[in-house]
Amino acid sequence: MKDAKVSIIVPCYNQAQYLDEALQSVLDQTYKNWECIIINDGSPDNTMEIAENWIAKDKRFKYYYQENAGVSSARNLGITNALGEYILPIDGDDKIAKDYINHAIEAFEKDISLKVVYCKAEKFGDENGEWKLPPFSLQSLALDNMIFCSALYKKTDWERVEGYDNRMLDGLEDWEFWIAILKNGGNVLRLDITGFYYRIKLISRQKKLEGAIKKNLFNYLSIKHADFFVEQLGSFGALNDNLKKEIDCFYAKLKSEKFVIDLFCKTFFGFTIFGKINKK
Template identity: 50%
Template sequence: MESELVSIVIPCYNQAQYLEQTVQSALASDYRPLEILIVNDGSKDNSLALAQKLSAENELIRVIDQKNSGVASARNKGISEAKGKYILPLDGDDLISENYISEAIQVVKTNPEVKVVYCQAVKFDEQRQKPWKLKPFSRNQLAKDNMIFVAALFRKMDWEEVGGFSEDMKMGREDWEFWIKMLKNGGEVVQLPFVGFFYRLTPGSKRKKTGTNQKKRERIAYLNAKHGDFFERELKGPLRFQRTWSKPYNTLLRLLGKL
């Protein structure tokens, strides 16, 4: 049976320092057929020139250039132009193992109920690496926190069905919201039993910038506005600032007749 094309979509904003290493890790994948789309999101460094050089050197690589519009927009642009049935987003400074895609494809091709396949992961910088302790997937757990990093494999048709990544979610963790809308009404999730994803810790990483209390409040308000039905079902009411306390707090308010 002929293998189906996988599209790796790499949004890049001022990540020239790491981009080639990321692309090389994608090219080292033992899965074929493969295409790599680098989406330059209005970088101010030499990311675009580097991406074009890499594309000229390898026919598997395509480059898309857009004005700075944010990572959700860059992912959507790349996925919209991807030719593959399956998509793997990979940020411009992260890495994957050579067997990650081939193992993930085996799962989705043999089980149509599976919507998302990811793996175990590590966080790393120049000095060290440490395991990324991800909680097991459940919809109830997904209502309180995200345990699926963005570099997971899914079908392009499922991305289309939910309208892609939400480009108006500017306060971070847009991948969490994407998984909520893709999975809240069904679909299985599989975590592969090996480390296949390497998340780079950098001084200016987006997770740090979006980790403030203000951003968290904006994020929770956004999620409640868009997915109130999901939180009602899983948490008996809205997601709260102290997320793990959402369900007991909502339950108490109901008992007191205040919700």
């Protein structure tokens, strides 16, 4: 398994200005048995020219073009043509550390129960510093995504869930994919290394994810993976009961705090703020 091929999938749309950095981080890998598939998702920039330069430099780079159909479709095209046992997606504006793949493959070799291996991350670009993400658990995954797109997994798992969901054009496709491959079992490992560098831009697809778009995506996820959300968070009835209990606890605590404040004010200042304190 140590020599297993890794297929690195790089979908590109309007990211040509960053693509050289991303592909250089691929070329710098200490793990050598990889191929890198660049997918031009109908980008109007010079993505093809840059890709051809890298193919001329190293034949492990490959290139495909499709009419614009979104990142899920672009990844699926790349993985369909991938020869690797393992898949590592990287967006065309991000980077990976030179030893990331090597550490990930070692982890898979030691633990056959692993389905996903990822790492610590840093932000760069318009914002810098550690990208602090909560530890993984299925229950936490039901509340929000904490695994970025650039994690390694087996191609067979991608095949089992029929790939990334092409209908999620507006975002959250990574979250949906992790739910799909993990909800029925399998372990996840976050390596104790910083291996992924996430570019922050003032304008990005993620920052446009709000309002009706976000609501529609949440509705879609809730229906598609209802079994997962019920198992991890409970039914709507259980959620409603828990919410009522939390509200009751809040008001009970608030009532108690008001009483203490009034007692203090009455004792030392002769007046109350919230109500009357009877003195015997």
